[in-house]
Amino acid sequence: MAVLLYDNPVSGNCHKVRLIFGLLGVEFERRELSVVDRSDRAELLGGLSPSLNVPTVVLDDGRPLGESNAILWYFADGTRYLPDDPYERAQVLQWMFFEQYKHEPGIAVVRFWVAYAKDPPPAAEIEARRTAGRAALEAMEGHLGDHEYFVAERFTIADIALYAYTHVAEEGGVSLEPFPAVGAWLARVAAQPGHITIDD
Numbered sequence: 001m002a003v004l005l006y007d008n009p010v011s012g013n014c015h016k017v018r019l020i021f022g023l024l025g026v027e028f029e030r031r032e033l034s035v036v037d038r039s040d041r042a043e044l045l046g047g048l049s050p051s052l053n054v055p056t057v058v059l060d061d062g063r064p065l066g067e068s069n070a071i072l073w074y075f076a077d078g079t080r081y082l083p084d085d086p087y088e089r090a091q092v093l094q095w096m097f098f099e100q101y102k103h104e105p106g107i108a109v110v111r112f113w114v115a116y117a118k119d120p121p122p123a124a125e126i127e128a129r130r131t132a133g134r135a136a137l138e139a140m141e142g143h144l145g146d147h148e149y150f151v152a153e154r155f156t157i158a159d160i161a162l163y164a165y166t167h168v169a170e171e172g173g174v175s176l177e178p179f180p181a182v183g184a185w186l187a188r189v190a191a192q193p194g195h196i197t198i199d200d
Contacts, residue, residue: 003028004058006045008035010116012108012164013068014055015198019160020075023194028057036116068164069096072157081157091151095158098139099165106133108165111172126173133174137166137182144181148188155192163189168198 003021007014007030021028033044033054041052049056049066056066065071073096076082083089110129113120120126140162143150150158167186169176176183189195 003060004031005029006031006033006048006054006056008033008054009199011035011054012111012168012198013053015164016068016160017055017057017071017075018196018200019164020072020081020157022196022200023081023192024075024079025194026075035112036118069100069157069161072096072160076157081155081160083152083156085152088152092156092158095150096161098136099161102139103133103136103162104165105129106131106136107169107172107174110174111165111168114172130172130174133169133172134178137169137174137176137179140166140185141179141181144185148185155189159185159189164198 003026005014005017005021005028007018009032020026033041035054038052045052045054045056045066048058048064051066053066055068055071056064057071058064065074073082082092106129110126110133113126113129147153149155150162163186166176166182167190176186
């Protein structure tokens, strides 16, 4: 049986998983869930994901796994997308934690509020999150000014984790124009063999 992916085509977190699947040639079945209407989440994902979020996968042996970066780590382990060196692996985790704690709240959440939410918060709260998103992009810009990729000078799942929402940041009103090194890195990631777009 193929891997089952509970998915949504506009979700950057789901895009991460489809990216690693595309790069590795993992066969999978997609089951689409709404990111707006969560009324059936407990029924569909109860017992599969502690947060009832997409993406969630059910492996070909029936075991479930939730959280996008955990899924990335699982499938990348033992491949060229996750280094063997302990320090480099820790650096991958460093950037993946940065993505979840610093980047996603100011980039992904704002995009959701602006482009998809039925009842977004007040404009001042959105702009405060945008400011946080720009700060995350500034940190990325500083690193990418001296490096082609985030870890070990090669493409890893740290890049996948950060790419997914960065490349659609402007959908949330966060301009990428002030970040040329980020823009060049996005182009390098998009040129990877096996790359798929967020709406593929």
